[in-house]
Amino acid sequence: MGVPYIPVRGLAGTDVMERRDDMIMSYNPFDENDLNVVAKAQNPDVAILHAMKADEQGNALLRQFGEDVVVAQASGKVIITAEEIVDSVQPGDAGGNYISSINVTAVVHAPNGAHPTAVKGYYEMDREHIEEYVQASTDDESFQQYLDRYVIGKTEDEYQAMVAEQSMAAAPAGD
Amino acid sequence: MSPQRPASTEELLIVLMSRDIRDWETCACGALSMIPAASMLLAEATSAPYIETIILGSDQLSGNLGKDIHFLAQRGKLDLFYHSAIQFDAAGDFNLHVVGDPDAPDRRLPGGYGSGLISYTAKRIFFFRTEHTKRTFVEKVDFVSGAGVTPPEFKRAAEPFRVYTPMAILTFDRETARYSVESVHGGFTIDDVRENTTFELDAPDPCPTTPPLTDEELTTLRGEVRERMVKTGTYAEWAAEELQPG
Numbered sequence: 001m002g003v004p005y006i007p008v009r010g011l012a013g014t015d016v017m018e019r020r021d022d023m024i025m026s027y028n029p030f031d032e033n034d035l036n037v038v039a040k041a042q043n044p045d046v047a048i049l050h051a052m053k054a055d056e057q058g059n060a061l062l063r064q065f066g067e068d069v070v071v072a073q074a075s076g077k078v079i080i081t082a083e084e085i086v087d088s089v090q091p092g093d094a095g096g097n098y099i100s101s102i103n104v105t106a107v108v109h110a111p112n113g114a115h116p117t118a119v120k121g122y123y124e125m126d127r128e129h130i131e132e133y134v135q136a137s138t139d140d141e142s143f144q145q146y147l148d149r150y151v152i153g154k155t156e157d158e159y160q161a162m163v164a165e166q167s168m169a170a171a172p173a174g175d
Numbered sequence: 176m177s178p179q180r181p182a183s184t185e186e187l188l189i190v191l192m193s194r195d196i197r198d199w200e201t202c203a204c205g206a207l208s209m210i211p212a213a214s215m216l217l218a219e220a221t222s223a224p225y226i227e228t229i230i231l232g233s234d235q236l237s238g239n240l241g242k243d244i245h246f247l248a249q250r251g252k253l254d255l256f257y258h259s260a261i262q263f264d265a266a267g268d269f270n271l272h273v274v275g276d277p278d279a280p281d282r283r284l285p286g287g288y289g290s291g292l293i294s295y296t297a298k299r300i301f302f303f304r305t306e307h308t309k310r311t312f313v314e315k316v317d318f319v320s321g322a323g324v325t326p327p328e329f330k331r332a333a334e335p336f337r338v339y340t341p342m343a344i345l346t347f348d349r350e351t352a353r354y355s356v357e358s359v360h361g362g363f364t365i366d367d368v369r370e371n372t373t374f375e376l377d378a379p380d381p382c383p384t385t386p387p388l389t390d391e392e393l394t395t396l397r398g399e400v401r402e403r404m405v406k407t408g409t410y411a412e413w414a415a416e417e418l419q420p421g
Contacts, residue, residue, distance in 0.1 A: 064241075
C-alpha cells in the first residue's frame with residue numbers, strides 16, 4: 001500500500017507486541033476515545049516467492065491462500081521461483097493469486113522448488129525429510145550436519161538428486 | 176437397548192459448546208479445530224439450525240474465506256470464534272506460543288498472530304482445553320498470546336470469555352478481571368476444580384452441575400454430524416475415527 005503504518009484491531013497487551021518496537025498504541029486521529037494498536041510498515045529489500053507458474057515477462061500465479069501478493073507488493077525486489085514457466089499467465093487464471101510482472105524483478109524455473117513442503121496441485125510434503133529436518137534442528141551440531149549434507153556447497157541440482165534418490169528408496173515396492 | 180459407549184473428552188467438549196451457540200450466529204473456527212467444527216455442526220443439527228458456519232480448511236464448509244475471516248471479525252460480523260490454549264492465567268491472558276522462557280523455549284507451539292487478533296474482534300470466544308490441570312491454569316502465562324484485560328478505550332467485544340474443560344465451564348469477566356465457575360460437570364466437585372487450578376476461582380454456592388449429555392446429543396454427533404464431516408471434507412479422517420457410533 002505504500003503507507004507508513006496501519007491500525008491493527010488486536011494485539012493490545014500481548015507479548016507479541018511488547019517484544020517488538022514497531023507496534024505501539026495510538027489514538028484514532030478522528031476519535032479521541034478510540035485507542036488502537038498501530039504497526040509500522042514492513043518493506044523487505046528482497047522477497048523470494050515460490051509460484052506455481054510464471055511467464056517470461058514475470059507475471060506469476062502465487063498460492064491461493066496466503067499473503068504472497070502483499071509481500072511482493074511491499075518489497076523492493078521480487079524473485080519468483082516457479083514450478084513451471086508457461087507462455088502466459090493471466091489475471092483470470094484459476095488456482096492461485098495473480099501477480100503482475102510490474103512487481104517482479106526476476107523469474108527462476110525451479111521445479112520441485114518447495115521441497116520438502118508441498119505445492120497444491122503439484123506435490124505433497126515430504127514427511128520423512130521434514131522429520132529429518134526437525135530432528136536435526138534440536139541442537140546446533142546436528143543442524144550443522146544437516147546443512148553440510150543438503151545445503152552448503154550444494155547446487156540445486158545436487159539437492160534435488162539427493163532427495164529424489166531418498167524418496168525412491170523410501171517408496172514401497174510395487175508402487 | 177444397550178447404552179452407547181460413554182462420551183470421550185473431545186465429545187464432551189463438543190456437546191457442551193454446541194449447547195451455548197446461539198441460533199443465527201455467524202461462527203467460525205481456524206486450523207486444527209476439529210472439536211469446534213463438530214460443535215458447530217452439532218448445534219446446526221439440533222438447537223441452532225440457522226447459524227452460519229465457517230470452518231477454515233474444510234473442503235466444502237470454509238465459506239471460501241482465508242484471511243478475510245480477520246476482516247469479517249474486524250468489521251464486527253463474526254459472532255463466535257473458538258480457541259484453545261496451552262496456558263490460561265489469573266489475569267485472563269492466554270498462551271498459544273511457547274512453554275518456558277520465550278527466548279529459549281522448552282516447546283514452541285503454533286501460536287502466531289491469529290489468536291491475538293480474533294480474540295479481540297470476534298463478539299464471543301469459546302476457549303476449550305482437553306485437560307483441567309494446574310499446568311494449564313497457571314498464575315502467569317509464559318507468553319501472552321492474547322490479553323484478558325485491555326485499556327477501556329481499546330474497543331473489543333464485551334462478552335466474557337467462556338472456557339470449557341473436562342471438569343467445568345468457566346467464564347472470565349473483563350470488568351472485574353476474575354474467573355468464575357459457571358458449572359461443574361457430573362463426577363467432579365468444585366473442590367476438584369479448585370485443586371486443579373493455580374489461581375482463585377469465584378463460584379456460586381452451591382455450584383450448579385452441568386446438565387449431563389443426553390443420548391440424543393451423542394447419537395446425533397456420532398451419526399449425522401460425523402457423516403457430514405466425512406462427506407464435506409471437514410476433518411474427515413478424524414471424524415471417521417473419533418466419532419464412531421457406539
